[in-house]
Every structure is written in structure tokens, then in C-alpha cells.
Amino acid sequence: MSDTATISGAVPAESSVQHHGHGDQGLLKLAIGAVGIVFGDIGTSPIYAFRETFTGHHELTPDRLHIFGVLSLVFWSMMLMVTLKYVMVIMRADNKGEGGSLALLALINRSTPGKRWTAPIVLLGVFATALFYGDSMITPAMSVLSAVEGLTVVEARFEPLVVPLAIGILVFLFFIQSRGTAAVGRMFGPVMVLYFATIAVLGTMHIVRDPSIVAALNPWHAIHFFLTDHVRAFLALGSVVLAVTGAEALYADMGHFGRKPIGGSWLVFVLPALMLNYLGQGAMVLSLSPAEAAETIKNPFFLLAPEAFRLPLVILATLATIIASQAVISGAFSVTQQAIQLGFIPRLRITHTSASTVGQIYIPVINWTLMTMVILLVLTFQSSSNLAAAYGIAVTGAMTIDSCLIAVVLFSLWKWNRIAAVALLAVFFTVDLAYFASNLTKVPDGGWFPLLVGLFAFTLLTTWAKGRKLMIDRLREAAMPISIFIESAATSATRVPGTAVFMTSTPDGVPHALLHNLKHNKVLHERVVLLTVKIADVPYVEQDMRCQLEPLGHGFHRLVVKYGFMQEPDVPTALKQITGCGPEFKMMDTSFFLARQTLLASSRPGMAIWREKLFAWMLRNAESAMEFFKLPTNRVVELGSQVEI
Incomplete structure (x- = not known):
């Protein structure tokens, strides 16, 4: 079978990680890097967030009661959702240094095997x-539109x-993805x-004229509202x-910069600048x-600047939104x-778009799909105000799920x-569910879009995971015990060199x-290796833990090669490290045999027929195992078989 990537918790948690070594780069350098990558989304929110609260689908009068109430809500949302929830709590739940929903999910799977609630959590x-x-x-779409509207x-x-x-x-942003973004x-x-320095200075200029606005940080104003x-x-x-929005990026990007640089950047620089x-x-x-006020509230961010500086501010804001978009696109590749x-x-x-940076990758099908959908969004909604109705549901939904995982x-x-724990979770769920419920009121005005995309993606992800499990189970049912095969074939089949x-x-x-x-060619090679690649529930597997070799006798060997979920499988490189099973592996003397399954949808219990057909389509369009595992193209033989699921 050619699809060999499987989840395994067999790698010891204590010794299977390859640390990045954040400390050797200097805290300040990492903190500046984090400001550039991690905070792009949340950093560009002032362009539209305050405006949309007053001019969006549920307008507010820009008077003292509402402005103080909104500013108080903004500040305490940042303190509770970003500072407390993500910086102080969730970022401590790292999977060997990596963050994000999938990394946290893998950590929970590895640490609590066999629990009743594992399936719902997955x-x-x-x-x-x-x-x-x-x-x-x-x-x-939202961030670039809002900046250009300046x-x-x-x-x-x-x-x-x-x-x-x-x-x-x-379009330019998506077209440069294949060239890499290292420079x-x-x-x-x-x-x-x-x-961030510019928006802080612009805000300070107006605070100095009316220092009483600082009183809006008092939570009473949110309560009074x-x-x-x-x-x-x-x-x-x-x-x-x-x-x-973008708070979850702090956790997802933790593996690139570390918890301290991200938390320090947020508390010392980004949060004060935003407020x-x-x-x-x-x-x-x-x-x-x-x-x-009624006219100014339509675009207050750009009107903060004196008239002569508004065009430079538009250019700077556009650069910032491009950076925020780049971070999200890179995040989509990584996820x-x-x-x-x-x-x-x-x-x-x-x-891979960078020889020196492991995380710099490019996935064509994701890139062009995102570009198509982003352009359709811009053409359909036409303005950032219209798009704001679609923005928020996906974020608040993901944040609520993060609270479930952290529980x-x-x-x-x-x-x-x-x-x-109950007291802390009560705070998290109260805030998350309040925001999620409020965003549900925007479903008819565009909030349906992220829910539709999420449902479609969820169907694909679960169909693939379930279909692979069923297919592996069917193949295992028909498999012959290896010991019986070796005893029978080793003495009857002709052995050839290699x-x-x-x-x-x-x-x-x-x-x-x-x-x-054996059925078609009626020969066996002198050395036969049965190779399984496993993906562990940790980000990195150390080199000395990578391979497990088991001699089976008569020139047969069972080899298991393990990688972390942040690593890229490279079978030829792994084989070069193998000793203890005869001469060194030479690619010109080695043939790789893959089974390519043709799936037949059937009425056997497992999945609905439409999902079986969807899984079969996904299997047909998957990247070949030859390229995925970096096998030499002139040394691969594919053999077809049919499988019913």
C-alpha cells in the first residue's frame, strides 16, 4: 500500500523531540520577528474594528456612553481572550514546543490514549x-480591502x-508564494x-488632547453599556x-518563536500600541x-493622521495588511x-521555498484555492464593511473549541x-460563547460563508481519516502472516541480486x-525490506530514534521509520542510516515497490456510499507516494489492486 502515513504514539515523549533552540537567536531578535509574523492580523484590526462597531449591521450612536463602553469591551476582551487565555494559559500547553489546534490535539491523543471522550475531542x-x-x-480579503479603502x-x-x-x-501576493518569502x-x-509605533503615536496625539478617555479602561463602562x-x-x-481576531496565531506560531518572545512582544509593545x-x-x-462624529466614525483610523500624512499611512497600513495576509497564507500551508x-x-x-528555513513551504493546490476564494469574496462583498459580517464566526468558533481542548x-x-480549573474555564466559556452567540446574528449577512467553508473542509478531513482507517482494516483482514509467507516463499521462489x-x-x-x-514476476530479491513510515504525535523525532529494524530471517527485514508531524519524510535518506541488515543501501541496486489501490464503493458497513465515492476521488487525486517519500523516480514499481470498503 502506498499511503503509509499513520498516527502513532509509539515514540517516547521524553526523548523524541528535536528542539529548535530558540534561545540561541536572542530574545530581542525573536521578539521583533514575532511582531512581524504573529501579530499581523490582530495588529491591523484598528483599521476596521472600532469603525464596524458603530457603522456595521447594528449601528451605535458615537456618544460618550457607547464609545466608553466599546473601548472598555475592546480592552477587557484583549486582557481576557489574548493575555489571560492564550498568553498565560494555552501557550503553556505546547506539544514539544509546537502550538496550534492539531498540535494540541496530538498532545491530548498521546497523553490520554483510550479515553471515552477522545473521539469527540478529535x-x-x-x-x-x-x-x-x-x-x-x-x-x-478583509484586511487588504480595509487598508486600500483609506x-x-x-x-x-x-x-x-x-x-x-x-x-x-x-493576486500579486498569491503569485509570489511559489518563489518563497524568505527575502x-x-x-x-x-x-x-x-x-505599531506609528499607530501608537497617532493615538497618543489625540489622547493628549482629552486624557479623560483613559478612564474607558475601567470595566465599569462595559458593564454600564x-x-x-x-x-x-x-x-x-x-x-x-x-x-x-488573530489571537489564535499567538499559539499557532509558537513553534517558530517560542512562548517568551511572543508573550513579551504582546505585553510590552503590541498591546500598548493597539490600545x-x-x-x-x-x-x-x-x-x-x-x-x-457621525461622518468621522465611518473611517476614524485614517482620520487620526493629519491630512499631509494620510497617504503615507494608507501605504503603511496596506503593507501591514499584506504582511498579515502573508502570515495567514503561510499558516494555511503549515496547518x-x-x-x-x-x-x-x-x-x-x-x-520547500527556502534551503535554510524548514517552515517555509508552498502547497500549490492550497495557494490557488485560497486565491480563487479570496478574489470571489472581494468581488461579491465589494467592501470591508460588508465582509465584516462574514468575519468573526470562524474565529470565535475556533476560540470556543480551544477552550474545550484546554479543559x-x-x-x-x-x-x-x-x-x-472550573473557575478559569467559566470565564473562558462565558466570554467565548457570548462572542460566538453575537456573531451568529450575522449569519444571514455573510456569516454563512465561513460556516459553509468549515463544514465542507470538515467533511473532507473526516472522510479521508475514516476512509483510510477502513481501507487499512480491509487490507489487514486479507493479509497473510509474514512468518508463514517467508517459510513458504524463501525456499520455493528464485532469489535475484539486489x-x-x-x-x-x-x-x-x-x-x-x-x-x-511474487505472483507476476515469480522472483524475490536477496534482501527484502518491508518498510512502514509512521507519523508520531510529536513535532520532531530525533535521528537516533528514527528507525526500528527487525530481522525476519531468510533475507527479510521489517523496518519502521518514524517522523514527527512537523517533519518531511525522506525514505532514501533514512535508508542510508541503516546498519545491521547487510551491505549499505545503494539506490541503483534498490527497487521500491508500491501498491496503488483502486477503491470500489460497496454497501459494506463503514461509510455512506457518497462518502466512499468522495474518498475514492480524494485517493485518485492524492500526490504519488513516490514524490511524497522522495523515492528515486527510476527505481519505483507500482502494482495495482482493488479494495472494497
């Missing part, structure tokens, strides 16, 4: 991943150019540092949450007459790679005091490719 983790794809389509503040006649210019920027990436940190205008306050949560800007927007609007390794997505072509960590992995490597999904039984080869 489904929740997979659904969080599915929602991420919806978010990764909306974020570039041109209308500079000159109203630019309005017809907004959509074409936004599409041009986005451009080095500019991310300095540009974002300049951006709810007590005075409770319906509008609840509906406003659907837009306030735009201020914390100074939000407070500045509030102070500016409050300083105006009601008629002027897809993890999902492939963990068995939720079929093999896809993955290209398992608190009780089962960390063994927290139950009272303390090495034959038979790829198999399970480390027991006889591979179908081996049976077909």
Missing part, C-alpha cells in the same frame, strides 16, 4: 482546523479604484514595528471581537460635534502539512485543582505489493 480539533480555512480566506479618505474620487487595486495586490520576510519585523443598552451591547460584541490607537480613535470622535502528516488530508505536493489539558494532563523495498501501511502481515510481485 472531531472538535478537526472542526477548529476546518474553520481556520474559512478564516484564512476572509482575512486577506484612499477614499485621501481623495473621494479614488473609490472606483478600491476593488481593482485590492484584487491586484492579492520579503526579513522586512516583516521592521515594517510591523514601524506600523450592558445595563443601559443591553440588546445593542450584545449585538456590538459581534464587531468588538474583530479587535482580537493607544483605539483610545485615540475614541478621543478624536468625542471631540467632534454630533454631525462631524495543511500537519493535517497531511496526521492523516486528515491526502498527500499533496509540497515545495481536557487542565483536568487530564496538568491535574489542576478542580475549583480553580534489494527490494516494499512500502506498507501496517507493520504486520505481508504487503499486497509483495504478493503481486
Whole structure:
């Protein structure tokens, strides 16, 4: 069988990690890098979040009650959802240094095998991943559109150019993905540092004119908003949450920078810069007459700057949104790679765009799918205000699922005091569910889009995972015990010089490719290796833990090669490290045999017929095992077989 990537918890947790060694790069350098990559999404929120709370689908009057209430909600949302939940709690739940929903899911699977609630938790983790794809389509469209719309503040006649210019920027962004972003990436940190410094200065200029706006940080103003205008306050949560979109990136990107640089950047630099800007927007609007305030609230971010500086601010904001979009696109590639390794997505072509940076990858099918959907979003919704209705549901849904996953960590992995854990989780779920419920009111206006994308992606992910399990079970049912095969074949078949490597999904039984080869060619090689590649529930497997070799007698060997879910399988390189089973492996003397299954949908119990047909289509379109495992193209033999599931 050619599809050999399987989840395994067999690698010892203590010794199977290959640490990145964040400490050798310097905390300041990592912190600046984190500002460039991690905070792009949440950093560009001031462009539209405050505006949308007042001018969105549920308008608010820009008076003192509502402005103070909204600013208080923004601040305490950042403190509870970002600082407390992600920086102080969730980022401690790393899987050997890696973060993200799939990494956390793998950690839970490895640490709590066989628990009754494991299956529902897996489904929740997979659904969080599915929602991420919806978010990764909306974020570039929303952020770039909102920045380019700043041109209308500079000159109203630019309005017809907004959509074409936004599409041009986005197309350019997706087209450069295949060339790699290493060179451009080095500019991310300095540009974002300049951006955050600029928005902090602009906000401070207006706070100085009305220092009383700082009182909005008092949580009483959020409470007073709810007590005075409770319906509008609840509906406003659907837009306030735009201020914390991107919070999950802190956890997902932890493996690149480490917990301390990300947490330090947030507390010392990013959070103060964001709040100074939000407070500045509030102070500016409050300083105006009601008629002027009603006009200014339509785009307060760009109006913070003096007229001469508005065009440079538009350019800087556009650069920042491009960086935010780049981070989301790179995140989609990274999440897809993890999902492939963990068995939720079929093999896809993955290209490395940097010789020095392991995480810089490019997946063509994901890139062009995202580009198509992003352009359709821009053409359909036409403005960032319209898109804001679609933005938020995927984020709040994923955040709620993260709370469910961290609940398992608190009780089962960390063994927290139950009272303390329940109290903390009560805060998390109250906030998450309030924001999620408020965002559900936006479903008719565009919120259906991320839910539809999430449902579609969830169907694909679960169909592939279930179909692979059924197919492996069917192949195992028909497999002959290896000991009986060796005793029979070793004495009757003609042996020829060289090495034959038979790829198999399970480390027991006889591979179908081996049976077909013997049946058709009636020969066996002098050395026969039954090779299984396993993907462990840890990000990295050390070199000395990579291979497990078991001699089976008569020139037969069972070899299991293990990789972490952040590593890329390379079978020829692994074989070069093998000793103890005869002469050194030479590719020109080695033949690789793969079984290519043709799936036959049947009425056997397992999956619905339509899902079996969907799985068969996914299997046909999966990347070949030859390229995925980096096998030499002129040394591979594929043998077909039919399987009913």
C-alpha cells in the first residue's frame, strides 16, 4: 500500500523531540520577528474594528456612553481572550514546543490514549482546523480591502479604484508564494514595528488632547453599556471581537518563536500600541460635534493622521495588511502539512521555498484555492464593511473549541485543582460563547460563508481519516502472516541480486505489493525490506530514534521509520542510516515497490456510499507516494489492486 502515513504514539515523549533552540537567536531578535509574523492580523484590526462597531449591521450612536463602553469591551476582551487565555494559559500547553489546534490535539491523543471522550475531542480539533480555512480566506480579503479603502479618505474620487487595486495586490501576493518569502520576510519585523509605533503615536496625539478617555479602561463602562443598552451591547460584541481576531496565531506560531518572545512582544509593545490607537480613535470622535462624529466614525483610523500624512499611512497600513495576509497564507500551508502528516488530508505536493528555513513551504493546490476564494469574496462583498459580517464566526468558533481542548489539558494532563480549573474555564466559556452567540446574528449577512467553508473542509478531513482507517482494516483482514509467507516463499521462489523495498501501511502481515510481485514476476530479491513510515504525535523525532529494524530471517527485514508531524519524510535518506541488515543501501541496486489501490464503493458497513465515492476521488487525486517519500523516480514499481470498503 502506498499511503503509509499513520498516527502513532509509539515514540517516547521524553526523548523524541528535536528542539529548535530558540534561545540561541536572542530574545530581542525573536521578539521583533514575532511582531512581524504573529501579530499581523490582530495588529491591523484598528483599521476596521472600532469603525464596524458603530457603522456595521447594528449601528451605535458615537456618544460618550457607547464609545466608553466599546473601548472598555475592546480592552477587557484583549486582557481576557489574548493575555489571560492564550498568553498565560494555552501557550503553556505546547506539544514539544509546537502550538496550534492539531498540535494540541496530538498532545491530548498521546497523553490520554483510550479515553471515552477522545473521539469527540478529535472531531472538535478537526472542526477548529476546518474553520481556520474559512478564516484564512476572509482575512486577506478583509484586511487588504480595509487598508486600500483609506484612499477614499485621501481623495473621494479614488473609490472606483478600491476593488481593482485590492484584487491586484492579492493576486500579486498569491503569485509570489511559489518563489518563497524568505527575502520579503526579513522586512516583516521592521515594517510591523514601524506600523505599531506609528499607530501608537497617532493615538497618543489625540489622547493628549482629552486624557479623560483613559478612564474607558475601567470595566465599569462595559458593564454600564450592558445595563443601559443591553440588546445593542450584545449585538456590538459581534464587531468588538474583530479587535482580537488573530489571537489564535499567538499559539499557532509558537513553534517558530517560542512562548517568551511572543508573550513579551504582546505585553510590552503590541498591546500598548493597539490600545493607544483605539483610545485615540475614541478621543478624536468625542471631540467632534454630533454631525462631524457621525461622518468621522465611518473611517476614524485614517482620520487620526493629519491630512499631509494620510497617504503615507494608507501605504503603511496596506503593507501591514499584506504582511498579515502573508502570515495567514503561510499558516494555511503549515496547518495543511500537519493535517497531511496526521492523516486528515491526502498527500499533496509540497515545495520547500527556502534551503535554510524548514517552515517555509508552498502547497500549490492550497495557494490557488485560497486565491480563487479570496478574489470571489472581494468581488461579491465589494467592501470591508460588508465582509465584516462574514468575519468573526470562524474565529470565535475556533476560540470556543480551544477552550474545550484546554479543559481536557487542565483536568487530564496538568491535574489542576478542580475549583480553580472550573473557575478559569467559566470565564473562558462565558466570554467565548457570548462572542460566538453575537456573531451568529450575522449569519444571514455573510456569516454563512465561513460556516459553509468549515463544514465542507470538515467533511473532507473526516472522510479521508475514516476512509483510510477502513481501507487499512480491509487490507489487514486479507493479509497473510509474514512468518508463514517467508517459510513458504524463501525456499520455493528464485532469489535475484539486489534489494527490494516494499512500502506498507501496517507493520504486520505481508504487503499486497509483495504478493503481486511474487505472483507476476515469480522472483524475490536477496534482501527484502518491508518498510512502514509512521507519523508520531510529536513535532520532531530525533535521528537516533528514527528507525526500528527487525530481522525476519531468510533475507527479510521489517523496518519502521518514524517522523514527527512537523517533519518531511525522506525514505532514501533514512535508508542510508541503516546498519545491521547487510551491505549499505545503494539506490541503483534498490527497487521500491508500491501498491496503488483502486477503491470500489460497496454497501459494506463503514461509510455512506457518497462518502466512499468522495474518498475514492480524494485517493485518485492524492500526490504519488513516490514524490511524497522522495523515492528515486527510476527505481519505483507500482502494482495495482482493488479494495472494497
